[in-house]
Amino acid sequence: MKQVLHFINGKFLESTSGKFYDNYNPATGKVISKIALGSEEDVDKAVEAASEAMNGEWGNIKINDRIALLYALADEIDSRFDEFLEAETLDTGKPYTIARHIDIPRGAANFKVFADTMKSVADEAYQMDTPDGGIAMNYSRRYPKGVITVITPWNLPFLLMTWKVGPALACGNTVVVKAAESTPTTTALLGEVMNKVGIPKGVFNVVHGFGKDIGDRLTSHPKVDAVTFTGSTPTGKRIMQSSALDLKHLSLELGGKxxxxxxxxxxxxxxxxxxxxxxxxxxxxxxxxxxxxxxxxxxxxxxxxxxxxxxxxxxxxxxxxxxxxxxxxxxxxxxxxxxxxxxxxxxxxxxxxxxxxxxxxxxxxxxxxxxxxxxxxxxxxxxxxxxxxxxxxxxxxxxxxxxxxxxxxxxxxxxxxxxxxxxxxxxxxxxxxxxxxxxxxxxxxxxxxxxRTPFGGMKKSGIGREGGHHSLEFYTELKNICIKM
Missing domain, CATH: 3.40.309.10 (Aldehyde Dehydrogenase; Chain A, domain 2)
Structure with missing residues (x-):
């Protein structure tokens, strides 16, 4: 029986508890793999790895080198297209005809799209007069937000995971991903691709499990700087409550009718x-x-x-x-x-x-x-x-x-x-x-x-917008620097 493990600090690991849970093929109702059952201790390891990576090689990498790595990620996913396709369709039960044209190609493309966006976005600059008759120049710079918790749904698991991980990495952040418990395989598989193309250890981490066991820890962890979530409105409300004590930044794409x-x-x-x-x-x-x-x-x-x-x-x-x-x-x-x-x-x-x-x-x-x-x-x-x-x-x-x-x-x-x-x-x-x-x-x-367009909902369908430069607004901190001439 295939095992799907956590991916923490560049390594595939079993849970500290040694426990697994069953993953089913929706088309047959049969168990197709055993998934590592995460705990708060596993979350802490992943967050610590992500935090160290922000202060290490990844935190100092040049933007062009970062963009080149994201392009390599997309190319490597494309080269392993059939493997990702099989994993995604077994987890979700959706036909090849859908996943072949939407889930996997869009999932790979997200890395290139947001790499290009980060490379091409323009920052602001303003000249102003000063009270003493001089001038000053204001300009803005973008900085990574830090460690991002990414919680993704089961309906389009690979596409919606890379929709968040792509801009997060393009902006220089590190991530800890919790995929939906029923569709974890392509998210874990992406760890192999990260290692293959040379993404530094700790930049991309994956912890499997259930929301009640690890979700609260992921969203309330003191070393997590922001949380992005796609899923139901009730779960979104719980994430807001869990994140509120540290005033974490949130991007929530929630339910609809x-x-x-x-x-x-x-x-x-x-x-x-x-x-x-x-x-x-x-x-x-x-x-x-x-x-x-x-x-x-x-x-x-x-x-x-x-x-x-x-x-x-x-x-x-x-x-x-x-x-x-x-x-x-x-x-x-x-x-x-x-x-x-x-x-x-x-x-x-x-x-x-x-x-x-x-x-x-x-x-x-x-x-x-x-x-x-x-x-x-x-x-x-x-x-x-x-x-x-x-x-x-x-x-x-x-x-x-x-x-x-x-x-x-x-x-x-x-x-x-x-x-x-x-x-x-x-x-x-x-x-x-x-x-x-x-x-x-x-x-x-x-x-x-x-x-490139804004994506998100009004009322109880969510908070914030992602897509194009709108994603950069969430995944970066914008700093104004004022220089008096």
Whole structure:
């Protein structure tokens, strides 16, 4: 049985306790590896290694040398592409067809993108008059923030881990990463790449385990300078509390209940194709995914029927099957959670347009964590199905009559992460997008990402923005130097 170990100070280590926990393949429900079960002592070792690295070779490395190492990291990931692909798909159950085009290439590219950003960003300089008739020059300089705790989710584990580690290292910080307990393998595998390309010891550290065992220590440790987290809103609140005593800087990308607004003047084919993706991609386990769909009444029935037909054509299957469109959910616990919402929808009297349960799988997949693509109509806006984040391949569709009503419905949520608007009227699209309370609004598209743009949510969907120079604002300390001439 394969073992996945911590990576601390450039070495793969077992836990100080010697304990492991089981890691399951979501497609089969079978144990595929044993993961080192971390403790506070393991966290302390990792943080100490990261702190020493900040004061050692890494802390004194020239920026061009640092950027060259990040480019080498990306190239080495690409050279081991198939190995990362296999590890990621076994942990998550997602099909090769998704991970091959999104997870692994984007994960590798994050190192180059942020290396380029760090190299090209301009600092500020201002000349000012002084009271005695002279002049002074102010200029800014960026410095690494220090030791960064990186806590990543299980839905896009490699991509979202490098989305944080890439800019953190580009800015000269060191990191201690806690990957989600169910998807740790590619994060650990990255340790091998770090050693291969010559990243100094202690710069990149990984501690595996559960939030209740090591999360609080990672976020409250006195030698940790900042915490970045992607995950649920309740966990984000706990991290804020844990980090508050030391006033640690936080970047939190949290939950969502994202709306889509479909106007009658939309391109129907485009709206259906993009909404199929936003609802069902990655088995609905995407923070930017759509769970609430609002359709202008004249095209409501037509849209619902077309989305149903598209959903019926989704093929569930194991990751190695190139014809698979959708894999299982991440875990048994998550499957039970999503199924509880499916049952609740029926109990509340929803019209189940599609799905509503779990499929019968064969050929060794019977015990996997499979779920039906599901569509509902007919529920009230105050129902739990419409209000609470489910994080599965499902959506509720409701009609609207006016532009003002659509905006009100879209904003009637405690979250504000993402939204989509479909209309061929560009003036209307601009007008509506500007009034939606969300960090990202796509018009006539979904998940179209320029990595230079700000990424993050409003309301209870998070704190802060990352992406491009916005990441530099979080991962660096900005110092002003004033020189009187």
């Amino acid at each position: 994202n709306p889509a607004i479909i106007f009658a003047d939309c391109d129907m084919k485009k709206a259906i194709n993009e909404t199929v993706r936003s609802v069902f991609a990655n088995s609905g386990q995407v923070c930017l995914g759509t769970e609430r769909v609002y359709v202008e009444r004249p095209i409501f029935d037509k849209f619902v029927n077309k989305l149903k037909k598209a959903g019926e054509n989704i093929k569930l299957g194991i990751q190695h099957d190139e014809s698979s469109d959708m894999g299982p959910l991440i875990s048994k616990d998550h499957q039970e959670k999503v199924l509880s919402y499916y049952k609740l929808a029926k109990d509340l009297g929803a019209n189940v347009v599609l799905g509503g349960g779990s499929p019968k799988m064969e050929n060794g997949l019977e015990n996997g964590y499979w779920i039906d693509p599901t569509i509902w109509t007919g529920l009230s806006e105050d129902s739990a199905i419409v209000k609470e984040e489910i994080f599965g391949p499902c959506c509720h569709i409701a009609p609207f009559d006016t532009e003002e009503e659509a905006i009100k419905l879209a904003n009637d949520t405690e979250y504000g992460l993402a939204a989509t608007v479909f209309s061929e009227n560009l003036s209307k699209a601009h007008r509506v997008a500007g009034q939606i309370d969300a960090g990202i609004v796509w018009v006539n598209s979904w998940f179209l990402r320029d990595l």
